[in-house]
Amino acid sequence: MPGRDAPGSGAGTAGRTAGPVLEARDAVKVFPGVTALDGVSFSLDQGEVHALVGENGAGKSTLIKVLTGVYRLDGGEVRYRGERAEFGSPLEAQRAGIATIYQEVNLVPQMSVARNLLLGREPRGRLGLIDFAAMRERATAVLREYGIDVDVRRPLGSLGLGVQQMVALARAIQADARVVIMDEPTSSLEPREVETLFAVIAGLKARGTAIVYVSHRLEELYRICDRVTVLRDGRAVHTGPLAGLDRLRLISLMLGRAVSEVRAEGLTKFAGHHDSAGEPVLRAEGLARRNLLRGVSLAVRPGEIVGLGGLLGSGRSETAKAIAGALPLDEGRVSVNGRAVPGGSVPAAIEAGVVLLPEDRKAEGIVPTLSVRDNIALAALPRLSRAGIVSEAEVDRVVAAFVDRLRIKAAGPHQPAGELSGGNQQKVLLARWLAMNPKVLLLDEPTRGIDVGAKAEVQALIDELAGDGLAVVLISSDLEELVEGSDRVVVLREGAVAGELHDDITEDGIMAVIAGGGHG
Amino acid sequence: MAEPARGRIAWFQEYGVYAAVGVLLLFNAAFTPHFLALDNFRTQLVQVAPIVIVALGMALVIGTEGIDLSVGSVMALSASVIALYLGYGAAPAILMAVLAGALVGAANGALVAFVGVQPIVATLALLVGVRGLANVLLPQLKEFVNPTLVAIGSDSVAGIPIVVLAAVALTAAVAFVVRRTTFGRQLVAVGGNRAASRLSGLPVRRILLTVYVISGALAAVAGVLATSRLQASDPTSLGLFMELSAITAVVVGGTPLSGGRVRVLGTVMGAVLMQLLQATLIKHNLPQSWTQMAQAVIILAAVYAARERR
Numbered sequence: 001m002p003g004r005d006a007p008g009s010g011a012g013t014a015g016r017t018a019g020p021v022l023e024a025r026d027a028v029k030v031f032p033g034v035t036a037l038d039g040v041s042f043s044l045d046q047g048e049v050h051a052l053v054g055e056n057g058a059g060k061s062t063l064i065k066v067l068t069g070v071y072r073l074d075g076g077e078v079r080y081r082g083e084r085a086e087f088g089s090p091l092e093a094q095r096a097g098i099a100t101i102y103q104e105v106n107l108v109p110q111m112s113v114a115r116n117l118l119l120g121r122e123p124r125g126r127l128g129l130i131d132f133a134a135m136r137e138r139a140t141a142v143l144r145e146y147g148i149d150v151d152v153r154r155p156l157g158s159l160g161l162g163v164q165q166m167v168a169l170a171r172a173i174q175a176d177a178r179v180v181i182m183d184e185p186t187s188s189l190e191p192r193e194v195e196t197l198f199a200v201i202a203g204l205k206a207r208g209t210a211i212v213y214v215s216h217r218l219e220e221l222y223r224i225c226d227r228v229t230v231l232r233d234g235r236a237v238h239t240g241p242l243a244g245l246d247r248l249r250l251i252s253l254m255l256g257r258a259v260s261e262v263r264a265e266g267l268t269k270f271a272g273h274h275d276s277a278g279e280p281v282l283r284a285e286g287l288a289r290r291n292l293l294r295g296v297s298l299a300v301r302p303g304e305i306v307g308l309g310g311l312l313g314s315g316r317s318e319t320a321k322a323i324a325g326a327l328p329l330d331e332g333r334v335s336v337n338g339r340a341v342p343g344g345s346v347p348a349a350i351e352a353g354v355v356l357l358p359e360d361r362k363a364e365g366i367v368p369t370l371s372v373r374d375n376i377a378l379a380a381l382p383r384l385s386r387a388g389i390v391s392e393a394e395v396d397r398v399v400a401a402f403v404d405r406l407r408i409k410a411a412g413p414h415q416p417a418g419e420l421s422g423g424n425q426q427k428v429l430l431a432r433w434l435a436m437n438p439k440v441l442l443l444d445e446p447t448r449g450i451d452v453g454a455k456a457e458v459q460a461l462i463d464e465l466a467g468d469g470l471a472v473v474l475i476s477s478d479l480e481e482l483v484e485g486s487d488r489v490v491v492l493r494e495g496a497v498a499g500e501l502h503d504d505i506t507e508d509g510i511m512a513v514i515a516g517g518g519h520g
Numbered sequence: 521m522a523e524p525a526r527g528r529i530a531w532f533q534e535y536g537v538y539a540a541v542g543v544l545l546l547f548n549a550a551f552t553p554h555f556l557a558l559d560n561f562r563t564q565l566v567q568v569a570p571i572v573i574v575a576l577g578m579a580l581v582i583g584t585e586g587i588d589l590s591v592g593s594v595m596a597l598s599a600s601v602i603a604l605y606l607g608y609g610a611a612p613a614i615l616m617a618v619l620a621g622a623l624v625g626a627a628n629g630a631l632v633a634f635v636g637v638q639p640i641v642a643t644l645a646l647l648v649g650v651r652g653l654a655n656v657l658l659p660q661l662k663e664f665v666n667p668t669l670v671a672i673g674s675d676s677v678a679g680i681p682i683v684v685l686a687a688v689a690l691t692a693a694v695a696f697v698v699r700r701t702t703f704g705r706q707l708v709a710v711g712g713n714r715a716a717s718r719l720s721g722l723p724v725r726r727i728l729l730t731v732y733v734i735s736g737a738l739a740a741v742a743g744v745l746a747t748s749r750l751q752a753s754d755p756t757s758l759g760l761f762m763e764l765s766a767i768t769a770v771v772v773g774g775t776p777l778s779g780g781r782v783r784v785l786g787t788v789m790g791a792v793l794m795q796l797l798q799a800t801l802i803k804h805n806l807p808q809s810w811t812q813m814a815q816a817v818i819i820l821a822a823v824y825a826a827r828e829r830r
Contacts, residue, residue, distance in 0.1 A: 326719055350721040364719055367712035369780030378709055379720040385702040432720065 028075030099172030109157025307486030353439030368418025423454025577735030585779030595759030598743030625736020673748030711779025
């Protein structure tokens with residue numbers, strides 16, 4: 001791949017003959033409480049494949065939505081083919097030649113492949129009626145070009161996700177798109193389909209189509225992308241050619257950690273090592289799930305905090321969910337204190353003493369309409385009841401104890417949990433699980449999105465719980481938290497264990513394993 | 521939003537239905553002749569009792585973020601089953617009718633909880649199918665003279681009609697289930713956040729199944745009471761549009777359609793309010809169309825208040 005830009009350049013693309021085809025200049029997008037884009041500049045040239053990377057919340061999807069007319073800008077501008085563009089809707093952007101292919105295929109699953117492919121551009125016969133024979137023929141021919149051989153009369157929804165994605169792609173390209181934006185296009189594809197996709201991308205590139213490629217799979221980026229823009233916390237922190245950019249450097253840009261940075265003293269509230277002796281309480285062996293996990297094994301001793309590292313999409317959350325019974329497994333087994341836990345059943349995992357603090361607090365944790373009290377008691381209700389009738393005194397006792405111990409700040413136990421701050425909601429969820437007397441605590445991003453004070457409290461609490469002999473698995477995108485909180489860090493990459501760090505845990509070390517370096 | 525406005529709307533949602541019932545009662549006491557007569561009250565309560573009973577089940581279903589459109593047809597099925605089994609005596613006939621209702625509920629619940637059909641679609645299918653089944657079992661209206669059944673429909677204990685007593689007892693039972701039992705707590709949690717409930721180890725499917733079984737059984741009980749009052753089984757028209765009356769009572773009573781909350785007394789008051797409104801307009805010689813429009817206004821007001829809450 002030819003380097004298209006001078007190395008080390010910023011966002012500037014001056015000096016090119018045609019100029020950028022699509023561009024964002026100082027784009028600002030503010031949501032209540034969050035600045036999603038904080039003056040981002042991004043430019044896309046004709047015939048280039050431009051990688052857009054960043055961790056969760058970096059602003060990738062917001063930027064895509066701004067470029068395609070889903071969101072309106074609060075500041076800055078979007079320019080398309082040299083002119084200021086104000087797309088009122090995704091449809092307008094599409095008509096102008098910007099096609100977007102989302103992770104979830106947004107076509108009509110009930111309609112035939114052919115109709116989906118040619119929707120709005122059906123060949124017409126006499127009287128303006130759709131000429132179905134011509135439509136089938138054309139659709140079949142188009143899909144053959146992409147190496148897909150299917151009966152185009154079948155409903156799209158009956159086909160595999162990979163094929164559906166290719167149809168979406170073919171449709172976008174048929175619509176004479178000048179710009180194609182692909183959001184994690186390979187996440188649901190088989191390796192063979194990925195190869196087909198890459199061939200299509202090469203073809204598009206040759207035709208001069210510009211492509212924005214969003215993915216977390218570094219191998220893919222280095223294979224097909226010319227340039228990369230790294231977003232972090234709503235800012236574009238780097239733009240430049242991908243060839244020659246060190247992998248470690250790319251990861252450090254995404255995570256916001258200098259490669260050589262070594263901190264003398266941490267900022268987190270973790271006290272440090274715990275005495276973790278004896279047999280592992282939790283053993284997970286060969287956890288496998290199609291497209292998500294490829295044989296993850298993990299063992300945690302009582303009193304030990306094991307960190308799970310890796311980029312977004314590396315299988316961290318999936319590993320936790322699988323252990324907690326919330327993700328059905330194709331293969332693998334989980335045991336607690338040597339006793340096998342039936343897979344795919346949350347109640348069975350809870351019974352065995354394994355509990356999960358989910359990553360998405362709002363969607364999977366808090367029941368907003370219920371009070372703080374009922375939220376805390378939710379999982380433990382059967383234990384706090386006799387003959388199916390709740391013992392209010394028992395509930396009060398447990399709730400009071402945990403509100404006190406975790407210092408949950410609420411107007412009272414009857415305040416709806418939906419009204420609490422993020423940090424207090426997280427404490428409510430921790431209380432819900434501690435009320436179950438667990439043996440293994442799986443924490444998925446326990447401090448994300450909560451304020452500094454609450455963060456320190458939660459970290460100190462995790463430390464204390466491990467000190468009490470709980471086995472803890474800690475997932476965090478915050479490298480500092482991972483380094484200082486964990487006694488051991490297991491790094492995942494693409495659904496498998498890529499390496500493990502024991503005694504000398506550093507951010508550099510973790511990043512090196514993520515990048516595919518040593519420590520194997 | 522300004523705090524006072526928000527406070528007022530919250531108050532309206534919490535107590536609006538009680539206030540509206542109070543206002544209507546005062547209005548009638550002042551302007552409607554003979555409204556305060558005991559007989560009139562008795563008639564109103566007897567008429568509203570089946571709606572209340574159906575609405576109780578509906579409130580539970582709506583609390584789980586679902587809906588049960590099949591309740592009216594279940595009433596019809598219960599009327600048919602009574603006619604079929606009345607030869608064995610009143611008690612077996614009633615038992616079979618309630619069992620039939622519970623079975624329909626189990627079918628609803630299985631579709632929703634295990635097959636994953638949307639509640640509105642699953643129960644719509646049974647709304648149509650069960651009405652058909654009721655008509656197949658009993659093709660036309662059939663009168664009966666079973667003394668026990670007739671007594672249930674028309675007798676009183678201590679001056680209160682048995683039908684009304686049944687509604688009061690069932691209200692108390694459902695209120696107890698919602699407030700005091702593990703099942704009641706779990707039910708609103710499932711409606712408030714299903715993913716969280718699942719991850720907290722709640723038996724989500726079993727809870728959903730049970731809720732629809734309860735709704736079916738309660739609708740069947742309402743069918744039994746309505747049939748015994750009619751002194752005839754009428755599978756063709758019994759319970760027509762009952763699902764709409766029940767949903768209205770639930771919504772007007774302040775239970776949000778988005779689930780996560782069940783208001784039992786509010787639901788009863790919602791049914792009473794709609795009944796009183798109808799009675800008031802009829803007594804003032806306003807046509808039925810006026811009642812319908814007035815009811816529409818109340819429904820919109822209730823939905824608006826619920827919307828402002830989030």
